[in-house]
Amino acid sequence: MVLNKLNKNSNNHSHRNNQEKNQNLKVNREKLEIVKEILKLFEKSFAQMKIFSEDHANVIKFTDQLYEKICIFLEKYWKLELGVEEFSFTFSGETVFTDIQIRKSIPFLFHKDGVQILFFYKGLKKEEFLDFLDVIKIASNLPAEESDIVISLWEKDFANIRYFAPDDFLESKIGAGIQQMEYKLDKNKLFTGKIELDPEDQKALKESTLAQKILNDSIEKPGSKPESSGEAEKSSLTDEEERKLEYMILSNRKLSPKKELLSLLVEILYIENRPEEFSKTMDILNQCHMDILKKGDLPGAVQNIKFILELKKSLSSQSDRSAVSINKFLKDIKDENFLSLIEDAFQKGKILEPDALLEYLQILGPEAIPLLSNLYKESKSPDFRIKALSLLKKIGKHDLKTLMNIAQNKHPAITNEIISILEKSQDKNAVQYLSNFISYENKSIKVNAIKALGKFQNNTANKILLAFLSDEEEELRIIAAQNLQYTGDKSIVEHILKVVQNKSFVKKGKKEKTTLLEFLARSQAAEAKTALKKILKKPTIFSHRKNIETSLCSISALKTAGNPEAMKILEEGAKSHNRKVKRACKLALKNSSNRNETERQNSKGEEKSSSTRLQ
């Protein structure tokens, strides 16, 4: 009976055990299947990620599905623990995924760097998971010897994705062929024998009771501290000191490593007196300078060049080879390779401090002119454009040739600025450069060029202006004529006379005719006077309207010239048989005399007021 009962109990027990076992098996089987599905999806997502960018629809679709599946698993089972073997992942001791192609095998990517287990925990965040996938992607894209996925995972320090990679792995990587440092330890000597205290230490021991009493009575009295606030727990720093320390750390984080490196390089250059090493460091500095330009850090670049210029000054008496290196650097930075980096950074909006950019370009000097012009054209900021033009004026005046290279018909603002620089330039080639604008199409450019030429008052400028007299546009021809200055060069007068005496002259517009004749009147050259007189005399009662018009233009020109010679010609003209000419000459003379009187009155008034002030 008892036996039966026992058997029955035992049967019941084993039945229950079997049921539990079966249940466990079922659960495990179910888990295994889900893990297999997760890993398949992992493989698919990874394949997509390798081909497409992270925002590609396929990548988003697969990674979303994968994340969702893992989360469902973690929600139910709290943790996903994957064993990592050379080409496989295992789960609960069973292989759940295998890929033997080294180039794309995910397990191998972890295995090669010593990862043995991967853990995913409940609470896994989407961002964290995507970051994890990114780490794998980056590692898989690098050659095996240049990547270590453990380093990347460690750096990321994911809260819910952990790994187990024992340090044993490092042993296989370190010290091949090197004898390891051997620490000789004699345990026997360590734990046997005796230490005899010397008299001084023995004395101290004897006196220790007293010392202990003092200690116990003062700071260390047991139980005295727990009642305190516990501030002494953390460290002996005061709150203020803690804050200072935190500030130090934050400031250190804000430092730009590149800038810091540059300033360090400069210091090394100050110290280094071995030419070869100096030159090597200069090369690195050159490289770093490129890097900061790429980043658009123009204040850094300015500082760097200033440092180098200072260095150059201080080293001027030292090794020639050092000076050669510095000069090479200063030349290199004006090179197209460097300048294009600035333009690129500017286009990408990386340059946040335009004033530093302009300062940098100013330091570079005329070599920066083409770049400055491009930046001007690309910029949408009116403020920057104004400042760029102003800088162009500053640095352009020293290199008109380079400046001329950036002049363009389609960019009148810059070109006009160039014309204004040429106008003020003392350079003998400036006038010649202005002739380049004859062939331009832009009217404002031509007008400014003509006006600039007019200010030179020399034969070369006049000769260029003569070329403008053949321009297709009447207005430009007029302005050119207005800007002609008689300098005693007869050839100019002759040229204009030819124009005036040409049959086509009468067909020109009134204003153009007047302006050309005005030049003749202003010149007071004998040939010009004769020609003007002839023009006034020519019309009779029956003269052609166009001829009369030319005479009237001549009167207007003489009136504007207003010189005594002109007045004489007008007086003669007042005797003309042609009524219109006669009347116009008289009127011109009258106006001139009135004008003279007004001018005389004005000048008297001015003299009077100035003498009153003096009194």
Add this chain to the structure above:
Amino acid sequence: MKEKTTIKDAIDILYRFNWTIKIAKIYESNNLIFLRQIKSLLYLIQKAVEVDGEATFMLRQNTLFFNGIRLKFGFSSYFLLKFIINEFPKREIGILSFKTGLNEEELKNFIILFTKKGSKSKITLEDFLKGVKQYGIKHISIEKISPFDELSNEKKDSAKIFFLSITHLKETFNKQEAKERLPLLTTRRLMQSIFNNITQNESFLYGLTTIKNFDEYTLNHSVNVCVLSISLGKRIGLDRNELIDLGMSAFFHDIGKLEIPKEILLKPGKLDKDERNIIEKHPYYGAEKLIELRELSRLPVRAIHVAMEHHTSDGHSGYPIYTEKKTINLFSKIVKIIDFFDAITTKRPYRKKDFTREEAINMMLEKSGTEFDPLILKVFVDMMGTCPIGTMVLLNSGEIAIVVEINQETVYMLRPKVKLITDEMGNKLDGEIVDLTEMDPKTNKYTRTIVKSLDHDKYDIKASDYFVAQTR
């Protein structure tokens, strides 16, 4: 209603938990001070339970979570986190969860249980859970630590990494001299391992830095500086990745010495002016060497600073003297302190006497603010303690001991944990590790007190032997 528990709430609970444990070690369970602490702790826990439904600490691979919030090492939370990271594995606790319904009596009993000392350094979770059951604690649940967190605590592994670092530096220096590509990826990985080991076995690693290899001084010194720099950086609040950069910087800080002739480096006696000039060039020689490596992008720029600046205070004293640069890098300030400390506590051919760690710290304190950054030095002194790890001490019991762990509370700086190396008669032994804050309940006085630190050389004792012995 309040939103989820914040990191500050979690730190508050940790702080109170830590404090309650300390008080429980001193006072009886019916002492009012103790009961007041229990009340305060219970209040904070209940607040968190009310908001989140539980108050759970979880330790996962040296990372502590509270109700799912990850708690990271910071300057002010350093000791609190360290406390849990040390204490949980000792009891095999991975998760400790306080539930709704927790009462004062349960919490009190739990704290008493937590502070109970086992016969061994480690108390099994089984024993601990038995106690929980015995006390009838129903609203606190405990789960076992992951085997990976347990395994990683081996001192043997820390020692292995320490010696491996020396080998690695030697290998790196050889490659540098042969103009071969440096294995900087491995260096970085090694730094991560050192970081992990510092988190787990900080005191033990400090102990290993007492190893002074005369023949390979630069190698041994560089690894010591690396370990201690990471540790100091961690205390001042640098983040993980900064600490790895700091470690690498410290590791290579003396690489410039490869350029200095051995006859000068190892010259017994004082160096003449020319020799001094040559040796003073090693910072910028080092910086230049590292600059050349930078293209490999695995080396932090700050390593170059450290190589260049570890002998200058502010760029205007020491060497080299700066012309334009006005400040020195934070990492350089850290490494400078450690470099000096390790150097003067090491026997050198040109110096008659090496200083004890205690003497070194006193000497450094005299130079605070001039030679060394005062704030970082202060943290360093806290870190090393008044009796730094490795110090040989005479106890009032007549026993001689080696300091193996600093008591982090500044008031108990003179009460570290020590390993007894002799009995009261001076007979050498493989003694136990004792905590000098322990008190005799009968007399209510400390069981042992340090009388003075002893000169290792006088007694022919190498502190490092006692640390290495723990791994063999």
